[in-house]
Amino acid sequence: MQPMQAPAPLLELRGIGRSFGAVRALDGVDLALQPGETLGLMGDNGAGKSTLTKIIAGNFPPTEGEIRLAGAPIRFDGPAAARTAGIEVLYQDLAIAENLTAAANVFLGRELTRGVGPFRVLDHAAMNRRATELFGELKSETRAGELVRMMSGGQRQAVAIARTRLARCRLVLMDEPTAAISVRQVAEVLDLIRRLRDGGTAVVLISHRMPDVFAVCDRVAVLRRGRKVADKPISASSPEEVTGLITGALEAA
Amino acid sequence: MRPTLLALALAALLAGPAFQANSAHAQTMRFAIVPKGMDNPYFDLSRDGCMQRAKEIGVECVYRGPAQHEPATQVQIIQDLITQGVQGLAISAADADSVVGVIKQARDAGIAVITFDADSPNSARQAYVGTNNLEMGRELGRQILKVQKQPGLYITQSGGPSAANLNERLAGLNEVLQGAGWTLAPGSPSFCNDDAALANQQLADQMQANPNARAVAPIGGWALFAPEAYKGFVNANRKAYDSGNLALVMPDTLPVEVELLRDGYAQTLVGQRPAEMGAKAMDLLLALRQGKPVPPVTYVGLDVVTKENAAQFLK
Amino acid sequence: MADSAASAAGFDNVRAVPWYRRGFLAEQTAYATLALLVITTLVAVLAGNFLTPANLQNIGRNFSYIGLISLGMTCVIITGGIDLSVGSVTALVAVTCMLLMRWQGTTPLAGVPYAQLVLPILLGLLLAGLIGAVNGLLVAKVGLSPFVTTLGMLSICRGLTYVVTQGRGQAPSGPYVADFLALTNGRVGGLPAPTLYMLALAVVLGVALRHTAWGRHLYAVGGNETAAMRTGVRVARVKVGAYVLCSLSAGLTGILLAGWLGSAPANLANGYELRVIAASVIGGANLAGGAGGPLGAVVGSALIEVIRNGLVLGRVDAYWQDALIGLIIILAVLVDRLRTRER
Numbered sequence: 001m002q003p004m005q006a007p008a009p010l011l012e013l014r015g016i017g018r019s020f021g022a023v024r025a026l027d028g029v030d031l032a033l034q035p036g037e038t039l040g041l042m043g044d045n046g047a048g049k050s051t052l053t054k055i056i057a058g059n060f061p062p063t064e065g066e067i068r069l070a071g072a073p074i075r076f077d078g079p080a081a082a083r084t085a086g087i088e089v090l091y092q093d094l095a096i097a098e099n100l101t102a103a104a105n106v107f108l109g110r111e112l113t114r115g116v117g118p119f120r121v122l123d124h125a126a127m128n129r130r131a132t133e134l135f136g137e138l139k140s141e142t143r144a145g146e147l148v149r150m151m152s153g154g155q156r157q158a159v160a161i162a163r164t165r166l167a168r169c170r171l172v173l174m175d176e177p178t179a180a181i182s183v184r185q186v187a188e189v190l191d192l193i194r195r196l197r198d199g200g201t202a203v204v205l206i207s208h209r210m211p212d213v214f215a216v217c218d219r220v221a222v223l224r225r226g227r228k229v230a231d232k233p234i235s236a237s238s239p240e241e242v243t244g245l246i247t248g249a250l251e252a253a
Numbered sequence: 254m255r256p257t258l259l260a261l262a263l264a265a266l267l268a269g270p271a272f273q274a275n276s277a278h279a280q281t282m283r284f285a286i287v288p289k290g291m292d293n294p295y296f297d298l299s300r301d302g303c304m305q306r307a308k309e310i311g312v313e314c315v316y317r318g319p320a321q322h323e324p325a326t327q328v329q330i331i332q333d334l335i336t337q338g339v340q341g342l343a344i345s346a347a348d349a350d351s352v353v354g355v356i357k358q359a360r361d362a363g364i365a366v367i368t369f370d371a372d373s374p375n376s377a378r379q380a381y382v383g384t385n386n387l388e389m390g391r392e393l394g395r396q397i398l399k400v401q402k403q404p405g406l407y408i409t410q411s412g413g414p415s416a417a418n419l420n421e422r423l424a425g426l427n428e429v430l431q432g433a434g435w436t437l438a439p440g441s442p443s444f445c446n447d448d449a450a451l452a453n454q455q456l457a458d459q460m461q462a463n464p465n466a467r468a469v470a471p472i473g474g475w476a477l478f479a480p481e482a483y484k485g486f487v488n489a490n491r492k493a494y495d496s497g498n499l500a501l502v503m504p505d506t507l508p509v510e511v512e513l514l515r516d517g518y519a520q521t522l523v524g525q526r527p528a529e530m531g532a533k534a535m536d537l538l539l540a541l542r543q544g545k546p547v548p549p550v551t552y553v554g555l556d557v558v559t560k561e562n563a564a565q566f567l568k
Numbered sequence: 569m570a571d572s573a574a575s576a577a578g579f580d581n582v583r584a585v586p587w588y589r590r591g592f593l594a595e596q597t598a599y600a601t602l603a604l605l606v607i608t609t610l611v612a613v614l615a616g617n618f619l620t621p622a623n624l625q626n627i628g629r630n631f632s633y634i635g636l637i638s639l640g641m642t643c644v645i646i647t648g649g650i651d652l653s654v655g656s657v658t659a660l661v662a663v664t665c666m667l668l669m670r671w672q673g674t675t676p677l678a679g680v681p682y683a684q685l686v687l688p689i690l691l692g693l694l695l696a697g698l699i700g701a702v703n704g705l706l707v708a709k710v711g712l713s714p715f716v717t718t719l720g721m722l723s724i725c726r727g728l729t730y731v732v733t734q735g736r737g738q739a740p741s742g743p744y745v746a747d748f749l750a751l752t753n754g755r756v757g758g759l760p761a762p763t764l765y766m767l768a769l770a771v772v773l774g775v776a777l778r779h780t781a782w783g784r785h786l787y788a789v790g791g792n793e794t795a796a797m798r799t800g801v802r803v804a805r806v807k808v809g810a811y812v813l814c815s816l817s818a819g820l821t822g823i824l825l826a827g828w829l830g831s832a833p834a835n836l837a838n839g840y841e842l843r844v845i846a847a848s849v850i851g852g853a854n855l856a857g858g859a860g861g862p863l864g865a866v867v868g869s870a871l872i873e874v875i876r877n878g879l880v881l882g883r884v885d886a887y888w889q890d891a892l893i894g895l896i897i898i899l900a901v902l903v904d905r906l907r908t909r910e911r
Contacts, residue, residue, distance in 0.1 A: 080800030097791030099858035109800035333880035350831030
């Protein structure tokens, strides 16, 4: 898919750096993402992938650099702010509370309520209905009212994915979504990514699995020791080249 | 589900025999004696005195109080004893005001109520039996003057700042000693919260801070309830004690304390008579039930134990 | 919802959850309630005067104090925390309220109708709230361990209680003593006031936990704090709220106890923290966080009180009481463990 003609990219990172004490986790990373584009973000453990994800998701601010959303500089003061701006995250650990129901997890942090003024109660029916719909769209046999503790790995994945589809979002960050599920479920996730792309949602796929990235991504970016060492169309790269970039056998591409 | 059944079976097993074992006596009169806390060995003596006297006069004595010294729990237990239908109550008030309401409740239910050891003067209790604490404090002071002629610094210790009886004892002690030219050591009294281990540490600390102190006179026997720790404290000050420059006059005459005295770890003990209080309590309650007049306040005497008469307290 | 395991498709391999692991029966509280019923029946059969109205009144009032604090404690435990300071907060608030009552008589406020009744109570509760806020901020914002923080607070509050009272018990005073006693220890429709306060609070808390976003966030924080943070739940605020609520419940209890006893002794509620935690745990609150509820807190407190009362009425050797309650605590967590492991 060709990069779209747009006045400004959906998301643009300029010179992002992040230090944790003496540790330099990210250093001068530039990255641009067009609407509906699918980017594979790759790198070895500790290369800075998850730090970058957390900065985009509003978990913490960068030490230096600028984030622009549709051309305008933006600063998130928390995950809720990033979500309001249309950025959803699918965390590797799924970020679900096992002691809550599937629907409660889907709506966690943005519960539907009804009532007047400060006296607002949860709208259980509406949330269950919407969650059931989402599970239906995901072709998942997950019951909205059941505790996540009772659920299989695939159902939990569905709960976490349903959460990213709750609001119309512009960008979904997926942190290793295929790491811990069966082959058949991997196909479902990849299919989902394609559907998101077709719907105009941009996706950043963080993955160790080369075949997944090459199956669905338009572009691939590689991080090594906190720096971006490559950023090119998937069609112009190869698994061998990316492996070399990740390990450092290739300096840059 | 099975674990629940197991739990229930266990509970029934535990509770069943215990309940039955105690439901035999119906006709004899039943008096309850309620200590401030059952964790205090002092009240064991009251219990024993009470039990023995109860047997002699043909009544039943129930000993029941909060596991640890706490006013609200004590009131709850007294309520339960009222419900249980005892005929008389002897209460050592954990807090003088807290028991006022429940004592009225008991009286309204036709139960004879007296206080022992710790009074509740504003309540509807019919009598009080206990130590004259002011007099006990004075006696401690007089005994110090006997073994230590030359006035100086003295160290003392209390169980806590709240107990009225302890504060009275302190007043008595201070009255006699300061009247004879003695000075209270800075940092005295220390408060040990009825904790025997802490009591010993505090005594040691105070001696450390005032090495020239000429008397150690806590107003309760807490330190001696941990005999080995107390021996350590005395041995650390052995030189002053053996040369007659340090008076160790201790309250109470529990067996463990008398043994310490016999073995040379104190010159004098001034004892309350908790067992006599327990026994007197039974007499008073029986008299009240029989409609006989009783004095509003009964003081039991004090025992003064020295090496000479220690043997008779160890029988 | 009740459909059986249909064709597994998509992301899952569905299995229907057996009936005894769903809904109310899936909760520890159900077992605690059952145990309460059985033990109550046992005591009623074995101890003749258990079912007298006066005794039931006593039990109702007695367990309300522990029950009230357990409601607050349950909130803290749901977040995965613990509050050891409740017993001494109870005492500090009780004596503060009494002292304010007396002190206000010497100020111009003495002329304002009911000020000498209302202000001490409100200021006492304010103090409780502040203590809770300090606990909560130290735990949630500074990241101190709840156990150590509240252990320190336990000592601070008990110490302050002795400092301000010099160890002397404080009695309610002023022109509104009768109103104060009616408010704290009156009776409405045959029920003791403390019981009504506890039941009312339990209902409000029950609704709040189940039907508000705040309640849901409380469980989320206890279930998976990281997940709650990542989904935008204001974790620190939720935690501070729980500690404030817990302290408030302890403060209210202190005021009610002072009314019932007609006195606020400095050693009031000494050791209550352990009884409160025991009641919460028996009722199904999980110290690991994420589970518990008001019904459990009430049932757990009632269970402890019925055992205590039953042992006195049944004339069982008093030394047995603590051992029996300990046994029940361990059975409670044991049943919970066996039940959740049998999959």
